[in-house]
Amino acid sequence: MKRYSLVVLVLSLASAFVFFLGRAMLELGPTAIDLRAPVAAHLAESGVTHPVTAVLLNYRGYDTLLEIAVLLLALLAILAVVGEAPASPTRAAHPVLQALGRLAVPLMVVVAVYLLWAGAFRPGGAFQAGAVLAAAAVLLHLVGLLPGWSKPRLGLRFGLAAGFALFLAVAAGLLTQGSLLQYPPAAAGVLILLIESGLTVSLALILAGLFLLLSREAEA
C-alpha cells in the first residue's frame, strides 16, 4: 500500500517535528529584547491609549498598510478569477427571517460604530467594525433583501479602494514630517481616527464583496 506508507511517513515526520520543536522551545531563557517597555513609553505620543492599536496603526502601521493592500488585492484576484457572470436572483426567505434581519442590521451598524470608536482605548478598531458591517450585509443577502454582486461599478470600486487610498495618501503626506507614516504626536489621534473610519467603510465593502461576489450560482 503506497498510500498507507505515505500517511505513516508524513505523520511520523510531523510528530518528530513537534517533539523537537517542543523541546527546543522549553530550552529558551528570557529574551534579549523586551518591546513592552518602549511600547508603553511612547503610548502618549502614539495618539491612542490601547497598546495593540498603537502597534497596529502607529509603530507598525506600515504592516497594516500592506495588509489592507493584500485584502484589496484578494478581492481583485477573485474578480479576475470569477469573471463576469450574472448575479444570482435573490430568493426571498421566510418573512419572519426577513423581519429579524431588518431588526438586526441597525443594531449591527450601531455595534460597528461603537467598535470603531472603542478601538482607541480597548479591543476594537476598524477591522472589527468592518467585519460586523460586512456580516450585516451578508445577513441581508441571506434573507433575500440584498442581491449578490455581479461586477462592481465605478461607485462601488471607489468605495472598495477609498479606505486604502486614504491610508496611502496620509502615509505619503506624512513624509513631510520626516518619514513615511510619521505622525506628529499632536495630530496622531485625529489622523488615526480618520484612517480607521475610511478603513471601516472599505473593509466592510471588501469583506462583504468576498462573500457576495462568490455567492453567485455556479456557472453551468
Added chain:
Amino acid sequence: MSTGFIFALTGAILFAAGVAGVVLIGHLLRRILAFNLMGSGAFLVLVGLAQRQDVVDPVPQAMVLTGIVVAVAATALALALVRKLHALTGQLELPDDVDA
C-alpha cells in the same frame, strides 16, 4: 509550564497537523481548512511563545491580527478558485497536470 508555553506547544501541534493535511488530503475544501489550521498554529506559537512568562506583549498580538487578515484574504482567494474549478470540471480535487 506556563499558559503561554502550552499555547505555543498547541500551536506547534496544529501547524504540523495542518502541513500533514495539506500534503495528504486531496479534497480541496479540506485542504483549505488544513491550511487554515497551519496558519492558526503559527499564530498561536507567535503569541504563546512570546508570552511564555505569562506577561502580555502587544507586539505579537498586533502581528497576529495582521496575519489573520492576510490568512482571510488567502482563504477567500482559494475558495474562489475552488468554486471556479468546480464550476468548470465538476471536481473538488486537482486534475493531473499534463503537458499536451
Added chain:
Amino acid sequence: MLEPLFDPLVWLILLPLAWATLAFVLGPGRGAWPAIAGLATQCWLAIELAQKVGAGGVTNHVVGGWGAPLGIDLAVDGLSAAMLLLTQAVALPLAIYARSYFKLNDPAGTWFWPLMGFLIAGLNALFVSADLFNLYVTLELVGLAAVGLVAAGGGAQQVAAALRYLFATLVGSGAYLLGVALIYGAYGTVSISTLLPLVTNDAPRLVWIAGGLMVSGLMLKTALFPFHFWLPPAHGGAPAPVSALLSALVVKASFYLILRLWLGPLQTVLPAFAWLLAMLGAAAIFWGSWQAIRAVKLKRLIAYSTVAQLGYLFLIFPMLAAHGALEAGVMQIFAHGLAKAGMFAAAGVLIKATGQDTVAGLAGSVERLPVTMFAFGLAGMTLMGLPPSSGFLAKWLIIEVALAQGHWIIAMVVLAGGLLAAVYVLRVLRQAFLLTPASATLTPVPRMLEWSAFALAAASVLLGLRGVELMRLLGAMA
C-alpha cells in the same frame, strides 16, 4: 527639510500602490497608461537609488520615525538596489508588451493592470524591508498577486495550476511565518539589524529550527528541485506577459530573501545547509533541462528551463564566504531575469501568430517572424551561456570562484548545464528554421510585441558587456 519627501526608496513602494489603486478604480481593462508612466518613473527612481547607494553605501528609511526594534526599518544596500533595478527594468518593457498583448475585452487582461501594480509594489517592498515580519506581509502580497495573475480569466487547466501554485506559496509563507514566530520568541524582535548581533552571539537550538523552516518555505516558493512541481503548470499555463513576470521576478524574490537571511541575521546558522542546497541546485539543473528537452509545448519548455536556471543560483551557497560568489549569483539573477522575460515574451508572439503552443508547430517561424525568432535566439544565447552575454559572465564567474575554492564538481555541473541548455534552445531554433508547412496560416501580430521582446532579450546579451557597473554596485553591502 524636503529631502525625505523625495526619498526614492519610499516612492518605489508608494507609486506602484498608487497606480494599482487608480487602475482598479478606472475599471476593467483600463490603467495601462498610468502603469507605464508609473513604471517609467520607477525606473528613474531605481537608477537614482542605485547611484545613491553606489556613492554612499547603505540607505535607510525609518518608517514612522520610531526606529527598530519598535518600528519598521527599510534599508537598501547594493544587493537590494540591484534587485530593484532589475524589477523596474523588466517590468517596464513587459508593461508595454502587455498593453498590446491584451486586446480589449480579453478576460485574462480585465484586471491585469491593478494586479501587476500590487505585484510590483510587493516586490519592491520586499527588496527594501529590513523586518522579518514585514517581509512576511510582502511575501503574501507578491504571492497572492501572482496567483491572481495566473488564474485570471483562465480555463480549468489554468485554474488548477493557480490552485497548485496557491497551496505551494501559502505553505511556503506559512513555514516562513512559523520561523519568524520562533525568532520573535527567542529574541523578542524581528528587526534584521537588531537580530544580527544577537544571533551571532547566541543561537539556541530553536533558532536552527527557525532557520530550517524559513529556508524550506522559501525554497518551496523559489521552486527549487524537488519543490518545483507547481512551477511548470503555473508559468507554462499563464498568459505570456504573466509568465514572463513570474519567471523573471517572482521566483527571484524568495531567493533574494534566502540570500538576505544567509548574509544577514542567520549567517552563523544557515551555512550548515550550504551543500544540501547546492546539491538540490545541481539536481534542478539536470532535471529541469531534461524535462525541457522532452517538453511538447513551447511555454512548458521555457518553464522547465526556469527550473533549471534557478538551480545555478543555489550553487553559490557553499562558496558564499568567498569573494565573487555573490556577484556571480546576482549576475545569474539578472541574466536569467532579462533573458527569460524576453523568451516568454517571444513565445507569446509565436503563440499568437501561429495560434498554437507546441514546439512542433514552430516550423517556418524564422522566415515569417524574424525579429521574434532573433529575440528568442538572443535569450537562448544567454541561457546557454555563450559570450558575450550576461549568462556567459554569470557562469564564468561561478566557475572561477568554484575552481579558486577547489570545488571542481560545481564547475562541472555548470558546464554540463550549459550543454543541456544548448540542446533545448537549439531544439526550438531547429524547428523554427524548417520550411513552412503549406497549410499553416499566420495571424498578424502588433510590432510592439515583437520589439519589446527583442529589447529584453538584447538587454540580456548586452549586459554582459557592462557587468562591471553591477559588480561595483554590489560592493556597497551592509
